[in-house]
Amino acid sequence: MNNEEEKTLKNNAFKVWAVFATSIGLVMLGILLVKIGMDGMHRLSLQFFTSLPSRRAEDAGIFTAWVGTLWIMGTTALIAIPIGIGAGIYLEEYSKKGWWSNFLEINISNLAGVPSIIYGLLGLEVFVRLLHMGESILAGSFTLALLILPIVIVSTRESIKAVPKTLREASYALGASKWQTISMQVLPAASGGVMTGIILALSRAIGETAPLIVVGALTYVPFTPKSVFDSFTVLPIQIFNWVSRPQAEFLVNAAAGIIVLVVITIVMNGSAVLLRNRWQKNVKW
Amino acid sequence: MAEKCEVVSQTGMEIAIIEKKMETRIEKQHRIIGAEFMPDENLSTKGNVMNKIETKNVQCWYGDFHVLRDVSISVEPNTVTALIGPSGCGKSTYLRVFNRMNDLIDGFKLEGDVLIDGKDIYDKNIRVNELRKNVGMVFQKPNPFPKSIFENVAYGLRVNGVTDKKLIADTVERSLKQAAVWNEVKDNLHKNALGLSGGQQQRLCIARAIAVQPSVILMDEATSALDPISTGKIEDLIADLKKDYTILIVTHNMQQALRVSDKTAFFFLGDMIEYNDTKEIFNNPQHEHTRNYVGGRFG
Numbered sequence: 001m002n003n004e005e006e007k008t009l010k011n012n013a014f015k016v017w018a019v020f021a022t023s024i025g026l027v028m029l030g031i032l033l034v035k036i037g038m039d040g041m042h043r044l045s046l047q048f049f050t051s052l053p054s055r056r057a058e059d060a061g062i063f064t065a066w067v068g069t070l071w072i073m074g075t076t077a078l079i080a081i082p083i084g085i086g087a088g089i090y091l092e093e094y095s096k097k098g099w100w101s102n103f104l105e106i107n108i109s110n111l112a113g114v115p116s117i118i119y120g121l122l123g124l125e126v127f128v129r130l131l132h133m134g135e136s137i138l139a140g141s142f143t144l145a146l147l148i149l150p151i152v153i154v155s156t157r158e159s160i161k162a163v164p165k166t167l168r169e170a171s172y173a174l175g176a177s178k179w180q181t182i183s184m185q186v187l188p189a190a191s192g193g194v195m196t197g198i199i200l201a202l203s204r205a206i207g208e209t210a211p212l213i214v215v216g217a218l219t220y221v222p223f224t225p226k227s228v229f230d231s232f233t234v235l236p237i238q239i240f241n242w243v244s245r246p247q248a249e250f251l252v253n254a255a256a257g258i259i260v261l262v263v264i265t266i267v268m269n270g271s272a273v274l275l276r277n278r279w280q281k282n283v284k285w
Numbered sequence: 286m287a288e289k290c291e292v293v294s295q296t297g298m299e300i301a302i303i304e305k306k307m308e309t310r311i312e313k314q315h316r317i318i319g320a321e322f323m324p325d326e327n328l329s330t331k332g333n334v335m336n337k338i339e340t341k342n343v344q345c346w347y348g349d350f351h352v353l354r355d356v357s358i359s360v361e362p363n364t365v366t367a368l369i370g371p372s373g374c375g376k377s378t379y380l381r382v383f384n385r386m387n388d389l390i391d392g393f394k395l396e397g398d399v400l401i402d403g404k405d406i407y408d409k410n411i412r413v414n415e416l417r418k419n420v421g422m423v424f425q426k427p428n429p430f431p432k433s434i435f436e437n438v439a440y441g442l443r444v445n446g447v448t449d450k451k452l453i454a455d456t457v458e459r460s461l462k463q464a465a466v467w468n469e470v471k472d473n474l475h476k477n478a479l480g481l482s483g484g485q486q487q488r489l490c491i492a493r494a495i496a497v498q499p500s501v502i503l504m505d506e507a508t509s510a511l512d513p514i515s516t517g518k519i520e521d522l523i524a525d526l527k528k529d530y531t532i533l534i535v536t537h538n539m540q541q542a543l544r545v546s547d548k549t550a551f552f553f554l555g556d557m558i559e560y561n562d563t564k565e566i567f568n569n570p571q572h573e574h575t576r577n578y579v580g581g582r583f584g
Contacts, residue, residue, distance in 0.1 A: 097391060166428040170490070173384060174441035174497060175418030184444070189431060 033262070040255025048256055052222055053238070057249030062257055065238035067224040068137075068217075069206065072234055075141035076148070076205055081198055084149050088156025088194075093182055112150035119147045120214030128215050135216030138228040143211050148201035155197020159190035192279025196272045203268035207261065209236040235261050336400075337362040337531040338383065338501065343397035345378055347390065352378050356397075356557040358550055362500075365523060365532045367542035367563065370552035371578065376535050379552070380503050383533065384420040385413050401501065418445055421494030421530075425506040427486035429478035429493075434461075434470050437478045437489055441497040456496050464492035465522050484515025491522065495530070502526065504534040508541065520545050539579060543567055551575045 051061025091108075095101045123143030133139035163186050171181040187194075212218075212234060218241070221233045233241075235257060242254040338360040345353040353375045360366050368376040378387060385406065387393045399406050406416050418441070429437050438457040447453060457474075461467040466488035470481070478489055487507060494502060504523070508516040523532060523545045536542050542549055542563060549566040551559045551574070559566060559575045570576040 164428075166424060166426060167430065169386065169389070169422075169424065170428045170430065170493075171440070171444075172389065173386065173417055173422040173424075174444060174493065175414045176440075176444040177414055180444045184440070185430060 036255050036258050036262070040252055040257070040259050043252050043256035044259060048253075053220065053241075057247060057253055060242075060250075060253055062235065062238055062260065064221050064224050065233050065235045065257070066260070068221070068232040069234045071137050071225050071228070071232060072140055072144065072212075073202060073206060075137055075228055076144045077198070077202060079141055079145035080148050080152055080201065083145070084152025084198075084201075085156050085194060087149070088153045088160060089182060089187075091153070092157045092160040093178070093186070108150050108153055112154065115210075116147055116208055117210040117214060119143055120211030122146065123211060123215045134229070135231050136229045137225055137232045139215050140212050140217055140232065140234075141228070143215050144205045144208060147208065147211060148205050151201035151204065152197055155200070156190070156194050159193025159197070160186060162193065163189045192275055196276045196279070199268050199272040199275070203265050203272070206264060206268070207236055209240055212237060213240075235264075336360060337364075337402065338533075339398075339400040339403075340382070341398040341400075343379070343382060343395065343399060345375070345382065345387065345396075346392075346394040348392040352555055353382075353557075354555050358557065358560055360531060360533070360548070362531050363527055363529075364547040365527055365534065365545050367546035367549045368533065368535045368552060369537070369539070369542050369549060369578070370558075372537075373554075374552040375555045376550075376552045377505055379557075380505055380533055380535050381422075383501065383503055384417045384422055386417075386422065388413065418497050419499050420501045420503060421497065421499035422503045422505065423487070423490050423494055423507045426510050427483055427490055429481070429486050429489055431477065431479055433475045434478045434481070434489060435474040438493050438496045441493060445497060457492075460492040460496040461489075463495055463526070464488045465518060465525075466492060482515075484511050484518060487511060487515065487519060488522065491519070491526075495526070499530065501531045501533070504532065506535050506537060509537060516541070539567075539581070551578060553578070 048061045049066065050063050051059060052063055053065075054060040091101065091104060095104070120143060123139060123146070127133045127139040127142045128135060131139075133142070167185055167189060168181055171185045176184070216231070217233055217237050221231055225232050239254045239257040239261065242250040242257065245251075336359040339358070341357050343353060343356045344351070356379060358366075368380060370376050381387045382395065382399055383401065383406070387395070395407060401416075401420065405411075430440060432440070435457055438460050439453050442453050442456060447456075458467065461470060466485055469485055470489070478486065481489060487510075491502075491507075508519050511519065520541060523534070526532060534542075534546065546563045548561065549563040550557055551566060551570075551572075553574045558572050559570060561571075566575060567579050570579060
């Protein structure tokens with residue numbers, strides 16, 4: 001075998017491996033979707049969305065679960081967005097570059113890798129017990145907000161960093177203050193990236209189960225919450241609940257619940273990608 | 286009935302008070318635009334007031350790097366001064382001394398006196414935002430905001446507290462006319478400024494700078510990213526703006542310095558080598574470095 005042939009062979013071998021590696025993920029996702037679809041598709045109906053949990057599988061629905069998910073997501077967003085954006089702005093625009101900012105940066109990246117159950121334990125101790133929030137939406141939302149904060153902070157920083165220096169200089173040169181420059185030029189220019197980060201962070205939070213179980217969402221809740229101080233359940237916990245039942249009919253419900261959750265996640269991630277593409281297209285400094 | 290009358294007159298008085306308040310607010314806004322640069326009454330005046338700008342023994346550092354050594358220059362009002370020299374000689378740093386743009390860089394340090402209208406602009410009582418309103422700047426690469434043409438010019442007024450719509454509209458029009466770009470953009474004022482050509486963008490940036498009525502304009506290689514025709518338009522504009530403003534330009538284009546400037550300062554490796562009438566610098570340079578540079582032997 002001469003050198004050229006060997007090169008061609010290696011080239012093709014690597015290409016095959018790359019295609020194979022890519023398709024593993026896609027095939028797995030495909031199998032999951034088909035299996036879940038076959039199991040649960042026929043269960044999706046208006047009744048499924050409007051019914052309370054029930055001992056009889058055919059009567060049970062996800063009404064309390066999706067309303068709870070809505071509450072949790074809304075409250076989590078209200079907590080995480082201002083804090084995350086604020087911290088991102090501070091780290092990128094105000095803090096002096098030095099060992100302290102490096103230290104903070106490493107720690108925030110580390111926080112993004114901490115297992116979510118740890119956040120649950122933290123939430124249980126701090127929010128549920130210490131701050132007496134109880135097993136409420138508020139406690140759950142604070143816990144999830146902590147969980148997604150690193151994502152919001154990092155994406156805010158990245159998009160602020162991408163705003164060219166020349167734009168800031170133009171603003172300062174006209175006598176604008178630092179805050180005017182940030183609020184009227186830098187943030188609007190970075191908004192696409194910030195929004196993308198927020199959506200991706202929330203779409204992670206929507207599927208989280210473990211931390212919410214720890215802060216006490218795994219209770220039978222026969223009503224929808226009226227305020228952030230009420231107890232709650234969310235979609236993934238409802239699914240978890242049904243899966244752990246012995247009766248096969250509940251597995252059908254779980255499959256239908258998974259379809260709903262997957263659709264929500266795909267819609268959120270899809271809109272994040274769309275937003276990012278549009279933002280990148282509009283930016284032509 | 287009497288009671289009613291009283292109520293009416295009281296409301297009348299309130300309206301009068303509100304009207305007066307509004308009047309003073311609008312007056313104040315006119316003052317913001319028209320204002321002379323008055324940093325602080327009790328700031329002492331140093332140096333020769335006849336000079337618009339004066340620097341005495343200015344030294345600059347970025348961290349440990351000594352970028353400018355002992356630069357002393359005085360600039361008369363309504364003149365164009367060109368700063369020339371090879372890349373890295375400190376001329377841009379020197380230009381950015383006058384609107385304290387270097388302050389944005391970590392580790393920047395300055396010693397010596399920088400006087401505008403006889404006032405030390407590095408005095409701790411100086412409000413930097415006010416200084417920057419008085420000392421406008423045009424950058425190397427056209428950098429309009431990603432907003433409409435109108436909003437680009439109005440931005441400087443808005444951040445300085447002007448809210449009167451009529452005043453803003455009038456100022457935008459006047460500035461665009463003065464920057465010789467009005468005829469090209471007047472029908473598209475609400476289109477995004479990033480859609481303009483490079484030359485138009487740069488003239489828009491000039492309009493944006495003069496909208497807040499500075500008395501000094503700094504241009505940092507403002508034509509280096511433009512084609513010859515746009516460059517010519519901007520050079521004509523500089524000659525025209527000289528009537529109302531004191532202008533400092535940094536340029537790598539010798540011909541440009543010769544065409545537009547009254548005085549020229551030659552910088553070399555952080556030192557100001559020679560400062561004189563432009564014709565003298567080009568026809569009769571006193572230093573060998575200057576002679577080599579303007580003669581095109583290095584640079």
